[in-house]
Amino acid sequence: MPVLARTIEALGIPTVTVTMMPDLAARYRLSRIVGVEFPFGHSFGSPHNDALMDTVARAACHALEDAQAPGFRLDVDAEWPVPLEIAYKTWHPKQASPIVAQMLKARGATEG
Amino acid sequence: MVVDSYKFLPRSMKVMYESTTVDELEPAWAPLPKPLHRCTVALMTSAGIYLKGQPPFDEEREKREPTWGDPTYRVIPTDVRQEDIACSHLHINHDDLLEDVDVVLPIRAFKRLEAARVIGALAPEHYSFMGYQERKLVDWTTVQGPELAARLKERGVDVLLLAPS
Numbered sequence: 189m190p191v192l193a194r195t196i197e198a199l200g201i202p203t204v205t206v207t208m209m210p211d212l213a214a215r216y217r218l219s220r221i222v223g224v225e226f227p228f229g230h231s232f233g234s235p236h237n238d239a240l241m242d243t244v245a246r247a248a249c250h251a252l253e254d255a256q257a258p259g260f261r262l263d264v265d266a267e268w269p270v271p272l273e274i275a276y277k278t279w280h281p282k283q284a285s286p287i288v289a290q291m292l293k294a295r296g297a298t299e300g
Numbered sequence: 301m302v303v304d305s306y307k308f309l310p311r312s313m314k315v316m317y318e319s320t321t322v323d324e325l326e327p328a329w330a331p332l333p334k335p336l337h338r339c340t341v342a343l344m345t346s347a348g349i350y351l352k353g354q355p356p357f358d359e360e361r362e363k364r365e366p367t368w369g370d371p372t373y374r375v376i377p378t379d380v381r382q383e384d385i386a387c388s389h390l391h392i393n394h395d396d397l398l399e400d401v402d403v404v405l406p407i408r409a410f411k412r413l414e415a416a417r418v419i420g421a422l423a424p425e426h427y428s429f430m431g432y433q434e435r436k437l438v439d440w441t442t443v444q445g446p447e448l449a450a451r452l453k454e455r456g457v458d459v460l461l462l463a464p465s
Contacts (some may be wrong), residue, residue, distance in 0.1 A: 189346045189464040191437045192429070195445030196460055197328040201452050205462045211305040212317060217327040229347060229392035230464040232415035235400035245409035248461055251417050253335050257450060258327030263303040276308055278393060285390040285432070286366035 190216035199250060204248045206231050210261055220251040223263040227279035233266075332459065339458035342423035345350055346431030347397055347404040347465040348389025350374040356388035357430040363390075369432040371439035373448065376426045378407055391432050404465055423457050431465050 190213055193203045197219055207213050208231065210223030224231060224244060236286035247264045254260065268275055284292065306314040318431060332339060348357050357370040385401045387394040397404050410422045427448060433440065 189429070189431055192344075192440045192445050192448075193462050194325070194328040195441050196449045196452070197330050199446060199449035200330050201449055201460050202330040202332050203328075203460045203462055205464065208303075208308070209305040209317075209464070210303050215322045217325045219327070219329050223305070225301070225303045225307055227308045229394075229397060230403050231345075231465060232403050232406040235396050235403055238402075241402055241406050241409040242412065242430065245406055245413055246418070249336060249413060252332060252339075252459060258329040263301055265301045272307070279308060281390060281393055282302055282327050283390075285411065286363050287432075290366045293412050 190218055193218050193276065202252070204251050206244060206248055214259065214261060216297045217258060219260070220255045221259075221261040222247050222251050223261065224266070225264075226266075226268050227275045229279050230268075234269060237269075304412055307373070334458065335421055336459070337417050338420040340421045340423050340456055341410060341419045341459045342433060342452060342455075342457045342463060343405055343407070343410065343426040344460055344462045345404040345426075345465060346427065346429045347387065347392065348430035349376065349385055349387050349401060349404065349428045350399065351376065351380065351384050352386050353384075356386065359388050359390055367434050370430050371437075372429075373444055374428045376405060376428050378411075378422055378424050378426065379457060380407070389430050389432070389465070404463060406463070410461075413449070420458075423455065425455070 193205050197203045204220040205213050205218050206222045208226055210221050213221045231243050244264055247262055251262045354374050362368055401409050413419045414422045
Protein backbone atom coordinates (compact mmCIF):
# COMPACT_ATOMS: atom_id res chain seq x y z
CA MET A 189 0.00 0.00 0.00
CA PRO A 190 2.92 2.46 0.31
CA VAL A 191 3.10 2.46 -3.48
CA LEU A 192 -0.56 3.40 -3.74
CA ALA A 193 -0.07 6.22 -1.21
CA ARG A 194 2.88 7.54 -3.18
CA THR A 195 1.01 7.32 -6.49
CA ILE A 196 -2.01 9.21 -5.21
CA GLU A 197 0.06 11.82 -3.39
CA ALA A 198 2.14 12.41 -6.54
CA LEU A 199 -1.11 13.15 -8.37
CA GLY A 200 -1.88 15.94 -5.90
CA ILE A 201 -3.98 14.36 -3.15
CA PRO A 202 -2.36 14.67 0.30
CA THR A 203 -2.33 11.39 2.20
CA VAL A 204 -1.81 10.11 5.71
CA THR A 205 -1.04 6.42 6.28
CA VAL A 206 -2.00 4.67 9.51
CA THR A 207 0.15 1.57 9.62
CA MET A 208 1.35 -1.31 11.75
CA MET A 209 4.65 -1.08 9.86
CA PRO A 210 5.81 2.54 10.12
CA ASP A 211 9.44 1.54 9.51
CA LEU A 212 8.48 0.17 6.10
CA ALA A 213 6.34 3.22 5.33
CA ALA A 214 9.32 5.44 6.16
CA ARG A 215 11.54 3.46 3.79
CA TYR A 216 9.02 4.22 1.06
CA ARG A 217 9.31 7.87 2.04
CA LEU A 218 5.62 8.44 2.58
CA SER A 219 4.49 11.92 3.45
CA ARG A 220 2.69 11.46 6.77
CA ILE A 221 2.93 8.25 8.79
CA VAL A 222 1.02 7.24 11.90
CA GLY A 223 2.38 4.10 13.54
CA VAL A 224 0.22 1.76 15.59
CA GLU A 225 1.49 -1.30 17.46
CA PHE A 226 -1.57 -3.38 16.69
CA PRO A 227 -1.97 -6.80 15.05
CA PHE A 228 -2.57 -6.89 11.31
CA GLY A 229 -6.16 -6.35 10.27
CA HIS A 230 -6.70 -3.90 13.15
CA SER A 231 -5.25 -0.56 12.10
CA PHE A 232 -7.82 1.33 14.19
CA GLY A 233 -8.06 -1.06 17.12
CA SER A 234 -10.41 -3.71 18.39
CA PRO A 235 -14.16 -4.08 17.75
CA HIS A 236 -16.40 -1.50 19.43
CA ASN A 237 -13.44 0.18 21.14
CA ASP A 238 -14.43 3.64 19.96
CA ALA A 239 -12.13 5.40 22.42
CA LEU A 240 -9.12 3.70 20.83
CA MET A 241 -10.43 4.41 17.32
CA ASP A 242 -10.77 8.09 18.27
CA THR A 243 -7.20 8.15 19.58
CA VAL A 244 -5.83 6.81 16.30
CA ALA A 245 -8.08 9.03 14.18
CA ARG A 246 -7.01 12.13 16.11
CA ALA A 247 -3.36 11.14 15.68
CA ALA A 248 -3.96 11.02 11.92
CA CYS A 249 -5.45 14.51 12.09
CA HIS A 250 -2.47 15.76 14.09
CA ALA A 251 -0.17 14.36 11.42
CA LEU A 252 -2.15 16.15 8.72
CA GLU A 253 -2.08 19.43 10.62
CA ASP A 254 1.49 19.30 11.90
CA ALA A 255 3.50 17.83 9.03
CA GLN A 256 5.35 20.54 7.16
CA ALA A 257 7.55 18.25 5.10
CA PRO A 258 7.53 14.63 3.89
CA GLY A 259 8.64 11.91 6.26
CA PHE A 260 6.56 13.08 9.22
CA ARG A 261 5.98 10.19 11.66
CA LEU A 262 3.81 10.04 14.74
CA ASP A 263 3.55 6.80 16.74
CA VAL A 264 0.38 6.25 18.76
CA ASP A 265 1.03 5.62 22.45
CA ALA A 266 -1.40 2.73 22.88
CA GLU A 267 -0.78 -0.83 23.97
CA TRP A 268 -2.78 -3.62 22.34
CA PRO A 269 -5.24 -4.79 25.01
CA VAL A 270 -4.66 -8.52 24.41
CA PRO A 271 -1.54 -10.40 25.61
CA LEU A 272 1.08 -10.74 22.89
CA GLU A 273 1.14 -14.54 22.92
CA ILE A 274 -2.56 -14.54 22.04
CA ALA A 275 -2.61 -11.53 19.69
CA TYR A 276 0.41 -12.87 17.81
CA LYS A 277 -1.62 -15.89 16.75
CA THR A 278 -5.16 -14.60 16.35
CA TRP A 279 -4.62 -12.10 13.54
CA HIS A 280 -3.55 -14.89 11.19
CA PRO A 281 -6.08 -16.42 8.78
CA LYS A 282 -7.60 -19.73 9.76
CA GLN A 283 -5.85 -21.37 6.79
CA ALA A 284 -2.35 -20.42 5.68
CA SER A 285 -2.39 -18.04 2.72
CA PRO A 286 -1.36 -19.55 -0.63
CA ILE A 287 2.10 -17.97 -0.56
CA VAL A 288 2.74 -19.10 3.03
CA ALA A 289 1.48 -22.59 2.22
CA GLN A 290 3.83 -22.66 -0.78
CA MET A 291 6.78 -21.55 1.36
CA LEU A 292 6.01 -24.11 4.05
CA LYS A 293 5.75 -26.82 1.42
CA ALA A 294 9.09 -25.78 -0.08
CA ARG A 295 10.71 -25.75 3.35
CA GLY A 296 9.31 -29.20 4.08
CA ALA A 297 10.73 -30.50 0.79
CA THR A 298 14.11 -28.98 1.60
CA GLU A 299 14.14 -30.44 5.09
CA GLY A 300 12.98 -33.78 3.76
CA MET B 301 6.49 5.09 22.54
CA VAL B 302 8.21 3.92 19.39
CA VAL B 303 6.13 1.38 17.52
CA ASP B 304 7.79 -1.97 16.86
CA SER B 305 6.88 -2.64 13.23
CA TYR B 306 7.54 -6.35 13.61
CA LYS B 307 5.96 -7.10 16.97
CA PHE B 308 3.28 -9.39 15.54
CA LEU B 309 5.44 -11.06 12.90
CA PRO B 310 7.83 -14.03 13.04
CA ARG B 311 11.47 -13.00 13.29
CA SER B 312 12.10 -14.46 9.81
CA MET B 313 9.66 -11.90 8.37
CA LYS B 314 11.55 -9.06 10.04
CA VAL B 315 14.75 -10.26 8.39
CA MET B 316 12.96 -10.52 5.06
CA TYR B 317 11.47 -7.02 5.24
CA GLU B 318 14.67 -5.42 6.44
CA SER B 319 16.69 -7.04 3.68
CA THR B 320 14.22 -6.04 0.96
CA THR B 321 15.73 -3.39 -1.24
CA VAL B 322 13.62 -0.31 -1.74
CA ASP B 323 14.60 1.82 -4.70
CA GLU B 324 15.93 5.28 -3.97
CA LEU B 325 12.79 7.35 -3.94
CA GLU B 326 12.00 10.99 -3.92
CA PRO B 327 9.74 11.76 -0.98
CA ALA B 328 6.05 11.94 -1.76
CA TRP B 329 4.45 15.24 -0.81
CA ALA B 330 1.29 17.17 -1.55
CA PRO B 331 0.43 19.96 0.89
CA LEU B 332 -3.03 20.33 2.34
CA PRO B 333 -4.96 22.69 0.07
CA LYS B 334 -6.68 24.35 3.03
CA PRO B 335 -6.94 23.97 6.80
CA LEU B 336 -8.01 20.49 7.88
CA HIS B 337 -11.22 21.77 9.44
CA ARG B 338 -12.31 22.71 5.93
CA CYS B 339 -11.07 19.55 4.17
CA THR B 340 -13.15 16.64 2.93
CA VAL B 341 -11.54 13.37 3.98
CA ALA B 342 -11.95 9.92 2.39
CA LEU B 343 -10.77 6.62 3.85
CA MET B 344 -9.07 3.63 2.28
CA THR B 345 -8.41 0.17 3.67
CA SER B 346 -6.47 -2.76 2.25
CA ALA B 347 -8.46 -5.30 4.26
CA GLY B 348 -10.23 -6.71 1.21
CA ILE B 349 -13.72 -5.75 2.35
CA TYR B 350 -16.56 -5.46 -0.13
CA LEU B 351 -20.30 -5.07 -0.08
CA LYS B 352 -22.43 -8.16 -0.38
CA GLY B 353 -23.62 -7.86 -3.96
CA GLN B 354 -20.27 -6.56 -5.20
CA PRO B 355 -17.82 -9.10 -6.68
CA PRO B 356 -15.37 -10.38 -4.09
CA PHE B 357 -11.65 -10.00 -4.64
CA ASP B 358 -10.32 -12.85 -6.77
CA GLU B 359 -9.14 -15.45 -4.27
CA GLU B 360 -9.35 -18.30 -6.73
CA ARG B 361 -6.66 -16.90 -9.03
CA GLU B 362 -4.45 -16.20 -6.01
CA LYS B 363 -4.83 -19.80 -4.93
CA ARG B 364 -3.66 -20.87 -8.38
CA GLU B 365 -0.93 -18.22 -8.55
CA PRO B 366 0.23 -17.58 -4.97
CA THR B 367 2.38 -14.57 -5.86
CA TRP B 368 -0.54 -12.76 -7.52
CA GLY B 369 -3.05 -10.50 -5.74
CA ASP B 370 -6.23 -8.90 -7.08
CA PRO B 371 -5.36 -5.22 -7.70
CA THR B 372 -8.92 -3.91 -8.09
CA TYR B 373 -10.88 -1.91 -5.52
CA ARG B 374 -14.41 -1.58 -4.22
CA VAL B 375 -16.34 1.54 -3.26
CA ILE B 376 -17.82 1.51 0.26
CA PRO B 377 -20.41 4.18 1.13
CA THR B 378 -20.24 6.11 4.41
CA ASP B 379 -23.68 4.87 5.39
CA VAL B 380 -22.72 1.21 4.97
CA ARG B 381 -24.33 -1.19 7.42
CA GLN B 382 -22.23 -3.80 9.17
CA GLU B 383 -24.42 -6.61 7.90
CA ASP B 384 -23.64 -5.59 4.30
CA ILE B 385 -19.88 -6.11 4.74
CA ALA B 386 -18.05 -9.17 3.45
CA CYS B 387 -14.34 -9.84 3.14
CA SER B 388 -12.02 -11.69 0.77
CA HIS B 389 -8.44 -11.50 1.98
CA LEU B 390 -6.42 -14.67 2.41
CA HIS B 391 -3.75 -13.15 4.68
CA ILE B 392 -5.66 -11.93 7.74
CA ASN B 393 -8.33 -13.23 10.09
CA HIS B 394 -11.70 -11.64 9.25
CA ASP B 395 -13.55 -12.19 12.53
CA ASP B 396 -13.04 -8.76 14.09
CA LEU B 397 -13.73 -6.69 10.98
CA LEU B 398 -16.87 -8.72 10.30
CA GLU B 399 -17.96 -7.88 13.83
CA ASP B 400 -17.06 -4.17 13.52
CA VAL B 401 -15.72 -2.92 10.19
CA ASP B 402 -14.51 0.28 11.85
CA VAL B 403 -11.40 -1.58 12.99
CA VAL B 404 -10.19 -1.17 9.40
CA LEU B 405 -12.46 1.60 8.05
CA PRO B 406 -13.05 4.07 10.90
CA ILE B 407 -16.23 5.76 9.71
CA ARG B 408 -17.67 6.38 13.19
CA ALA B 409 -14.49 8.05 14.45
CA PHE B 410 -14.34 10.35 11.44
CA LYS B 411 -18.03 11.20 11.71
CA ARG B 412 -17.28 12.34 15.25
CA LEU B 413 -14.32 14.39 13.98
CA GLU B 414 -16.65 15.95 11.43
CA ALA B 415 -19.18 16.77 14.15
CA ALA B 416 -16.38 18.26 16.28
CA ARG B 417 -15.25 20.31 13.24
CA VAL B 418 -11.76 18.85 13.34
CA ILE B 419 -12.27 17.93 9.67
CA GLY B 420 -14.55 19.71 7.23
CA ALA B 421 -16.47 16.63 6.13
CA LEU B 422 -16.22 12.89 5.75
CA ALA B 423 -16.59 11.95 2.09
CA PRO B 424 -19.70 10.00 1.10
CA GLU B 425 -17.65 7.08 -0.23
CA HIS B 426 -14.50 5.19 0.73
CA TYR B 427 -12.29 2.58 -0.91
CA SER B 428 -11.23 -0.98 -0.24
CA PHE B 429 -8.29 -2.81 -1.76
CA MET B 430 -6.92 -6.26 -1.04
CA GLY B 431 -3.45 -5.55 0.24
CA TYR B 432 -1.52 -8.61 -0.83
CA GLN B 433 0.07 -7.64 -4.15
CA GLU B 434 2.93 -8.80 -6.24
CA ARG B 435 5.95 -6.60 -5.66
CA LYS B 436 6.03 -4.81 -9.00
CA LEU B 437 2.63 -3.25 -8.32
CA VAL B 438 2.33 -2.07 -11.89
CA ASP B 439 -1.48 -2.10 -11.82
CA TRP B 440 -1.65 0.14 -8.77
CA THR B 441 0.82 2.67 -10.17
CA THR B 442 -0.60 2.81 -13.70
CA VAL B 443 -4.29 1.89 -13.40
CA GLN B 444 -6.00 1.93 -10.01
CA GLY B 445 -3.87 4.68 -8.41
CA PRO B 446 -4.41 7.26 -11.18
CA GLU B 447 -8.07 6.20 -11.55
CA LEU B 448 -8.67 6.67 -7.85
CA ALA B 449 -6.85 10.02 -7.71
CA ALA B 450 -9.07 11.27 -10.55
CA ARG B 451 -12.17 9.97 -8.78
CA LEU B 452 -11.19 11.75 -5.55
CA LYS B 453 -10.66 15.02 -7.40
CA GLU B 454 -13.99 14.71 -9.22
CA ARG B 455 -15.71 14.31 -5.86
CA GLY B 456 -13.94 17.20 -4.18
CA VAL B 457 -11.96 15.04 -1.75
CA ASP B 458 -9.04 16.97 -0.27
CA VAL B 459 -7.31 14.27 1.83
CA LEU B 460 -7.04 10.48 1.68
CA LEU B 461 -6.35 8.39 4.78
CA LEU B 462 -4.87 4.98 4.01
CA ALA B 463 -5.09 2.15 6.51
CA PRO B 464 -3.06 -0.85 5.36
CA SER B 465 -4.10 -4.12 6.92
